[in-house]
Amino acid sequence: MEFDIKHLYNIAEFSLYHVSDIDSTNTYFKNNYEFYPDCSVLQADYQSAGRGRYIRKWENDQDLCFSILTYQRERYEILAPLAVMSVLRKHHIKAFIKWPNDVYIDNKKVCGILIEDIYAGASFKACIIGIGINMTNKDSVNGVGLFSYGIKDKMMLLEEVLEELSLLKKQPFASILEEYTKNNLIYNRWIDFEGKTLKVVSFSKEGYIIASDKQKKNRIIKSDEINIKQSLKDSEWKNI
Numbered sequence: 001m002e003f004d005i006k007h008l009y010n011i012a013e014f015s016l017y018h019v020s021d022i023d024s025t026n027t028y029f030k031n032n033y034e035f036y037p038d039c040s041v042l043q044a045d046y047q048s049a050g051r052g053r054y055i056r057k058w059e060n061d062q063d064l065c066f067s068i069l070t071y072q073r074e075r076y077e078i079l080a081p082l083a084v085m086s087v088l089r090k091h092h093i094k095a096f097i098k099w100p101n102d103v104y105i106d107n108k109k110v111c112g113i114l115i116e117d118i119y120a121g122a123s124f125k126a127c128i129i130g131i132g133i134n135m136t137n138k139d140s141v142n143g144v145g146l147f148s149y150g151i152k153d154k155m156m157l158l159e160e161v162l163e164e165l166s167l168l169k170k171q172p173f174a175s176i177l178e179e180y181t182k183n184n185l186i187y188n189r190w191i192d193f194e195g196k197t198l199k200v201v202s203f204s205k206e207g208y209i210i211a212s213d214k215q216k217k218n219r220i221i222k223s224d225e226i227n228i229k230q231s232l233k234d235s236e237w238k239n240i
Contacts, residue, residue: 003028005042011159012166014068017042023049025067026116026130033069033118033126040069043158063145064133064154069126074169076129077101077115077207078180083164084111084133085183087157093149098185100207108144110134133157177205193221
């Protein structure tokens with residue numbers, strides 16, 4: 001299937017492309033990545049098959065939906081949610097990161113991020129970062145939209161996120177990881193994992209949880225091994 005994709009302009013090191021209607025910007029880049037330069041960004045007005053983690057469908061009637069294509073091994077699992085959070089904070093919106101890479105406002109999800117690597121055998125070829133930001137409220141899934149917070153121009157928001165990403169990529173990664181950690185909703189909270197109660201004390205450079213047991217012994221927990229909403233104690237989650 002062919003789509004009417006047009007190059008709009010460049011923002012920092014990013015080349016911005018636009019399409020009115022597509023099945024999924026992530027899927028498109030997965031199938032056509034070799035035809036686009038590094039740091040290409042595809043923004044769609046509407047996606048008929050947009051998706052999040054665990055193949056969840058992304059509702060995106062008026063939302064900001066775009067994918068970033070890169071041939072570099074950047075830590076976008078850390079950089080992307082931090083960029084979105086930082087932009088919202090500049091708009092005086094009290095946003096936080098919910099591990100692994102969602103962004104929340106007032107206990108409700110405002111942004112989801114899906115990162116997919118492309119390999120040819122064992123050889124890394126590209127990475128695609130799909131970002132969906134709610135502009136309208138999603139009451140059925142406890143989602144909040146930015147229209148409610150006074151942000152009306154989603155293309156302006158896209159430009160701000162890309163500019164923030166460009167700035168973050170130039171900073172020392174240790175400081176980036178520190179910001180990601182201290183602004184993460186599960187940092188310093190207790191989780192239940194494999195029958196043990198552990199405290200989240202940090203995050204690895206890959207974005208994995210580093211949790212400590214009562215004997216101060218650390219262990220790494222990967223994103224596909226735990227459901228944070230179910231694992232956080234009810235009293236802890238309600239206080240977020």
